[in-house]
Amino acid sequence: MFRFITRRTLGALVTLLIIAACTFFLFFAIPADPARLACGKVCPPELLEQARHNLGMDQPLFAQFLAWVAGIFVGRDYEGLGNCPAPCLGFSFVNRAPVLDTILDRMPLTVSLTIGAAAVFLTFGVATGIIAALKQGKALDKIASVSSLVGASLQIYFVGTLALYFLVYQNHILQQPKYVPFTENPAAWAAGLALPWVVLAIIFTANYTRMTRSTMVEQLSEDYVRTARAKGMPGRSVVMRFALRGTLIPIVTIFGVDLGTLIGGAIITETTFGLQGIGQLSVKAVGNSDLPMLMATVLVAAGAIVVFNIIVDVMYAVIDPRVRLS
Known part of the structure; x- marks a missing residue:
C-alpha cells in the first residue's frame, strides 16, 4: 500500500x-x-x-x-x-x-459549502439508487429514475433563484445564505449554508442516484451475489457486503471529481447566492485583470482535483485489493 x-x-x-x-x-x-x-x-x-x-x-x-x-x-x-x-x-x-492570504481567507467558506453539500447529495443519492435497484421495474424505481433525470437537467442558477424566491423572500422558510465560521456558531454555520446545500444536492443527487442504480443492478446479477443468496445469506447482508462494495468504485470516482471541482470554486453557486468564496474570487480576478490572483485560483483548483484523484486511487485500493497489484 x-x-x-x-x-x-x-x-x-x-x-x-x-x-x-x-x-x-x-x-x-x-x-x-x-x-x-x-x-x-x-x-x-x-x-x-x-x-x-x-x-x-x-x-x-x-x-x-x-x-x-x-x-x-x-x-x-x-x-x-x-x-x-x-x-x-x-x-x-x-x-x-x-x-495566498486572500485565498486562505476565502477557503473556509468554499470548504464548508463543499462538505455540507457533499454529505447531503452522497447520502441521498446512494440511498435512493440502492432502493431503486432493489425495486427494479416497480413504481418506486420509475419515480426515482424520472426524478433523477429531471434533477440532472436542471441548472444551479435556475434552481437557486427559485429557491431564494420561494424559500427565503416569499415564505421565510430558510434564511438568506451567509457564512458564519463553524468555530463561532455551528448552528448559524449550518443555517447560513442550508439553502446552497439543498440546491447543490438537488443537482448532484440525480447523478449519484442514476450511477448507483445502474451499477447496483449489474452487481446484483453477478455470480458471487447469486451464490451468496443461494447459500441462504440474508438479503441485507448480500447487498451491503457484496453488491454495494462493487458499486462503490464508480461512485468514488465521480465523488472525487465533484469534490475537487467544488473545492476549486463553485463559481455559479457562489455567484447565485452572493457567497464570497474561491469561485467569486476568481470571477473578480478576471474582472480586475488581477493575473497573480487568477493564476493562484487556477492552481488551487487544479491542485484540489489532483489531490482528490490521489484519494480516489487510494480508495480504489481499499475497496478492491487487486488495484494495488496492477
Whole structure:
C-alpha cells in the first residue's frame, strides 16, 4: 500500500508542476502587460519600468517561471511591494497583498459549502439508487429514475433563484445564505449554508442516484451475489457486503471529481447566492485583470482535483485489493 500511495503521489507532483508551468506561461504570454496592470491605468514610463523590474519581468520568461516556482517553496521579495513568505503564489495587483492570504481567507467558506453539500447529495443519492435497484421495474424505481433525470437537467442558477424566491423572500422558510465560521456558531454555520446545500444536492443527487442504480443492478446479477443468496445469506447482508462494495468504485470516482471541482470554486453557486468564496474570487480576478490572483485560483483548483484523484486511487485500493497489484 505504501508503494502504491508513493507512486500516485509522485505522479501527482509531476502533474502539478506541469499545470503550474502551463498556468504561468498562459497568463504571462498573453498580450496584456502584467506590469502595466500592476502599475495602474495612469502609469508614467519610468514607473512602468520600475514595475517590470519589481515583478522580475526584465528577466527571460523561463527565469521568471523558475523564480515563481522557487517562491512557492522559499518565499519571494517583491521590490516595492513587500515580502511574500512561502508558500508564495504572487502578489495581487489589486489589494497589494500575497494572493495566498486572500485565498486562505476565502477557503473556509468554499470548504464548508463543499462538505455540507457533499454529505447531503452522497447520502441521498446512494440511498435512493440502492432502493431503486432493489425495486427494479416497480413504481418506486420509475419515480426515482424520472426524478433523477429531471434533477440532472436542471441548472444551479435556475434552481437557486427559485429557491431564494420561494424559500427565503416569499415564505421565510430558510434564511438568506451567509457564512458564519463553524468555530463561532455551528448552528448559524449550518443555517447560513442550508439553502446552497439543498440546491447543490438537488443537482448532484440525480447523478449519484442514476450511477448507483445502474451499477447496483449489474452487481446484483453477478455470480458471487447469486451464490451468496443461494447459500441462504440474508438479503441485507448480500447487498451491503457484496453488491454495494462493487458499486462503490464508480461512485468514488465521480465523488472525487465533484469534490475537487467544488473545492476549486463553485463559481455559479457562489455567484447565485452572493457567497464570497474561491469561485467569486476568481470571477473578480478576471474582472480586475488581477493575473497573480487568477493564476493562484487556477492552481488551487487544479491542485484540489489532483489531490482528490490521489484519494480516489487510494480508495480504489481499499475497496478492491487487486488495484494495488496492477
